[in-house]
Amino acid sequence: MADEREKFAQRLVHAMQQAGYEPRPIVLFHLFNAKYRGSSVTFQTVSRWLRGRALPEQDKLQVMADLLGVEPHALRFGVSPRSRVAEARPPWPAGAGSRERQVVEAFLQLPPKKRELVGELVKALSESA
Known part of the structure; x- marks a missing residue:
């Protein structure tokens, strides 16, 4: 299970970078809570997601995926090379x-x-x- 959480954290960090965000807990904390309509998550929760210590619940995963422009399933489980259909999103320019x-x-x-x-x-x- 720990390996699964670590892989999720790697995908989350990568998705944040591809979307032009610094993969830092404070950045995700503010972005997520500004968009999420449920009870706010704590800084510690977001930090655990980024460090591979915890996995988000499905409703939170959906919000993160929408924020970062990725499919929830791909963010949670990754994408196998043969099943990928979508075009890759270009990264944001340096700076x-x-x-x-x-x-x-x-x-x-x-x-x-x-x-x-x-x-x-x-x-x-x-x-x-």
């Missing part, structure tokens, strides 16, 4: 951390007119740099 990912996610939640306005602002700022 892009969790703050940048949060900004992009907030941008994607904006209505189209506000997105356009933000796009114009970013363009103007990048031209003046």
